[in-house]
Amino acid sequence: GAGVSQSPSNKVTEKGKDVELRCDPISGHTALYWYRQSLGQGLEFLIYFQGNSAPDKSGLPSDRFSAERTGGSVSTLTIQRTQQEDSAVYLCASSKKGSGQGFIQAFFGQGTRLTVV
Amino acid sequence: RKEVEQDPGPFNVPEGATVAFNCTYSNSASQSFFWYRQDCRKEPKLLMSVYSSGNEDGRFTAQLNRASQYISLLIRDSKLSDSATYLCVVNGGGGSYIPTFGRGTSLIVHP
Numbered sequence: 001g002a003g004v005s006q007s008p009s010n011k012v013t014e015k016g017k018d019v020e021l022r023c024d025p026i027s028g029h030t031a032l033y034w035y036r037q038s039l040g041q042g043l044e045f046l047i048y049f050q051g052n053s054a055p056d057k058s059g060l061p062s063d064r065f066s067a068e069r070t071g072g073s074v075s076t077l078t079i080q081r082t083q084q085e086d087s088a089v090y091l092c093a094s095s096k097k098g099s100g101q102g103f104i105q106a107f108f109g110q111g112t113r114l115t116v117v
Numbered sequence: 118r119k120e121v122e123q124d125p126g127p128f129n130v131p132e133g134a135t136v137a138f139n140c141t142y143s144n145s146a147s148q149s150f151f152w153y154r155q156d157c158r159k160e161p162k163l164l165m166s167v168y169s170s171g172n173e174d175g176r177f178t179a180q181l182n183r184a185s186q187y188i189s190l191l192i193r194d195s196k197l198s199d200s201a202t203y204l205c206v207v208n209g210g211g212g213s214y215i216p217t218f219g220r221g222t223s224l225i226v227h228p
């Protein structure tokens with residue numbers, strides 16, 4: 001499809017288990033972002049990939065969180081030893097790299113709703 | 118001080134009303150500004166970019182005041198379908214390409 005695709009759309013996992021969330025960005029978009037949104041809260045930045053550059057991991061809340069982006073396209077966000085406070089909607093977005101303007105509009109996927117029980 | 122601040126509302130207005138939202142940002146080096154709309158349990162979607170000269174798209178008008186570091190969104194002739202959360206988005210500035218989102222302002226348009 002033409003949009004950002006995320007899978008799974010919903011994930012229920014037991015506390016302590018590892019989970020992997022997948023994001024397939026729009027073709028040709030070099031920038032990819034992961035955010036999470038807890039119920040009633042704003043978007044919290046997690047990690048940013050730009051082309052082949054080292055990712056900006058400054059938003060990852062703990063070392064249980066990691067992400068990779070293979071071949072400059074698909075990205076996987078991994079959460080190890082999940083905790084109940086990890087429950088949120090995890091949103092992926094992609095964009096063309098900003099030039100001068102700093103940021104060109106981001107297109108979001110529909111998110112993965114993670115529930116840790 | 119938060120990087121991007123918005124009044125969470127909710128703003129509860131009748132159809133046909135004019136409503137305005139403001140957003141303030143802390144990084145004076147910020148370069149790009151946007152308003153996104155997020156419907157309940159949906160992903161955010163771009164509503165409009167915000168330019169220094171101000172810009173209008175139908176019933177929506179966006180303004181940027183760099184000196185005071187705030188952005189505004191004006192909605193005229195509100196429709197029921199305008200009910201949503203409106204997110205102010207600012208890029209980090211200083212060469213950053215990471216968009217920072219405000220927590221959003223909730224708008225409820227009633228008959």
